[in-house]
Amino acid sequence: MSGKVSISVRELMEYVYRRGSIDDRFRSNASMLEGTAIHQSVQKEYADKDESEVFLKWDYTTEDINVKIHGRCDGVLTTSEGKIIDEIKSTAQDLEDITEASYPVYWAQAKGYAYIYAKNEDLEEIKVQLTYVQKRTKEKKRFLYNFSISHLGKFMEETILEYVSYAKVLTHIKNEKETSIPDLKFPFPRYRNGQRHLAGAVYRTSQEKRNLFAQAPTGIGKTISTLFPAIKSMEEGKQERIFYLTAKTVTRLTAEEGLALMEKSGLRLRSVTLTAKDKICFKEETICQPDYCEFADGYYDRINGAVIDVLKNETQITRPVVEKYARKHRVCPFEFSLDLTDVVDVIIGDYNYVFDPRVALKRLMPEHKKKTALLIDEAHNLVERAREMYSATIVRNSYWQVEEEWGELNHKLAQSAQAVRKDLQSLNSEDETIITEIPGELEENLERFIERAEEVLREDQDGEDTETLLECYFSSQNFVKIFSLLDEHYKIITSKDALKLYCVDPSFVLRKVTEMFRSSIYFSATLSPFAYYKEMLGGQEDDYILKLPSPYNADQIKVTIAPISTRFKDRENNADKLAELLYKQVKNQEGNHLFFFPSYQYMNMVYQAFQKFEDVDAVEQEFGMTEERRDDFLAQFVPGGSLIGFAVLGGVFSEGVDLRGNRLNGVAVVGIGLAPRSFEKELIKNYFTNRGKNGYNYAYVYPGMNKVLQAGGRLIRSEEDHGVIQLVDDRFLQPTYQKLLPVEWQNYNIEK
Secondary structure: OOOOOOOEEEEEEHHHOOOOOOOOOOHHHHOOOHHHHHHHHHHHOOOOOOEEEEEEEEEOOOEEEEEEEEEEEEEEEEEOOOEEEEEEEEEOOOOHHHHOOOHHHHHHHHHHHHHHHHHHHOEEEEEEEEEEEOOOOEEEEEEEEEEEEHHHHHHHHHHHHHHHHHHHHOOOOHHHHHHOOOOOOOOOOOOOOOOHHHHHHHHHHOOOOOEEEEEEEOOOHHHHHHHHHHHOOOOOOOOOOOEEOOOOHHHHHHHHHHHHHHHHHHOOOOEOOOOHHHHHHHOOOOOOOOOOOOHHHHHHHEEEEEHHHHHOOEEEEEEEHHHHHHHHHHOOOHHHHHHHHOOOOOEEEEEEHHHHHOOOOOOOOOHHOEEEEEEOOOOOHHHHHHHHHHOEEEHHHHHHHHHHHHOOOOOHHHHHHHHHHHHHHHOOOOOOOEEOOOOOHHHHHHHHHHHHHHHHHHOOOOOEEEEEHHHHHHHHHHHHHHOOOOOEEEEEEEEEEEEEEEEEEOOOHHEEEEEOOEEEEEEOOOOOHHHHHHHOOOOOOEEEEEEEOOOOOOHHHEEEEEEEOHHHHHHHHHHHEEEEEEEEHHHHHOOOEEEEEEOOOHHHHHHHHHOOOOOOOOEEEEOOOOHHHHHHHHHHHOOOOOEEEEOOOOOOOOOOOOOOOOOEEEEEEEEEOOOOOOOOOOHHHHHOOOOOOOOOHEEEEEEHHHHHHHOOOOOOOOOOOOEEEEEOOOOHHOHHHOOOOHHHOOOOOEEE
16 A cells, blocks of 8 residues: 545545635635534534534545545434434525535535445435525525435545545655655754754754744844754654744745755655735736636636646745646636645745634644644734734725615615614714724624625626625624624724724734644744743743844944934934934945835935935835835845945835845944834733833834844844944933843944
């Protein structure tokens, strides 16, 4: 026997019997959903002799392969006429629109359970029932068939034969991985200072199913130091998958480079890089409807062939590879990459694929999460990203627009939008205000609006523009989803036109997500202060911590503090003085420089003042730059050049940018990175103050100084790099900020 593969009944039937097109924009809501609450409500109606959530398994063996098929059957009912396998599905559709033939894949799933149960119990025949539950009305519609064991046996034989070719590919790539990992060596001749320590900590954390918070300075080689040990942890099969999560495209490329290095050292595994739908879509507009997109039309008829093809011929399935095979097989590249996450060993992508409740990969089942490790790069970014992901806003004007556009076309939809609008109008406030609870009628009206919007969106609208409705539908759905998480970590904010559920403290929801995975490795060059980031990322007492010193010599970097005011009221008066200070840095240190400012306005003000120095070349970051323009901007910083770049602190050039060697020789950070005072920042401050913390530091100082440290980290990227960092603000000399400076920055000079 050459291999073994394990698959659930649901996955098997979806692979073989899922057919047709996709409408990914709201497919997960408008099509059949397995709603846990609805399942449980049906199961509570079972008789005493009936069973629910019955675990079933069966082995199918040939000379080439052993397929282990398993799953949980919703119900096994006992009647006077024999056993009935009950399969429950919830739906937003009207039950009158559902027929016996509506969803062949669900019949296939139910028949799979029926065959395994009947075979295990030596039954000659068994009944199969599909129970559809309308999720709004809770009404039920059932279809019942009687099948002989011979019919079900033939059905399963045909199903597995269609799956076997794919199963052989899976066993082949699994064998390649398992035979290559034991002999895999670190892909460099030696470890940098601290690198072995980090790799060892990651390996131990993964083996022990723990969490790790690691601060590793810039240039230590964090990507390879986390990927390599995480892959070595897959050797015994207890860990099967790795998610490498990051906030920036450039760090995803670094992860791809790390895998390529290990492949040169003999590693054979499959990885996929996930790219946002709007970036990878082949069409001018991202409209996933069969009549608009040929890559969505008939997607499921072609996807199996595409997956087998790419797995046979590729190891690193990067964006260009995804696009190549998607065009070859005429499938949606975004959906194609998501389908590949079921079978590859390493998934590289944004935080949202694991953490964002709107787009997280629902296909990742609990049993798979227990064998999956999370490598969370640039983990300091996850705090604010989590606040965004776990907050939700609905805007009164959106419902008014739906009213106007659909009033004559669909009275029920317009009426439901009007009800939500009126509820929001009753809560509105001229200024942002906190309320303690959301009226029950608003929640009910939102649910009703979502259901009616789904009904409309599912139907062919004969050319009607549904863009406004879609946006309103999605924001409503997300609001209801976040509403279910509402607790003491949230504040409810009303304003003149909107209602917001604001996640003040994301630590609890982050912890709830990560505790379902085997292990989580949070790492960054700037988890400072350490206790703050560990707390905000959901860390607990028994988690491992690691704080590594800089691998570089202190004489590689010269730090200067210029104690002039960069406060808003002083900026205009100090612009010329600051320009002269920066010009002095350029004259004292040959090469390329990057100057970082707290805002575009301030940057432009000093940039204009800097123009009087005609013997130097300067370029300025533009607002809303495309990826191509960003690449062009960075490409100007050539080794041995003398270019001055003006950029925004906390922007795309202050993190993740790797200008090694003589591509960057000096950095100046203007200001301490404090965000402007705002209603939400004040909520954060008050929330943590009330919990005995320094609320001002939590809301302003720590996030601001992290931007400073990240910007300064652009300078020294390797053992050969040298340069200067100038910190421009008198507050850098205050104890609060002094304590947050890295050790290697502490031996500074003060600019007179």
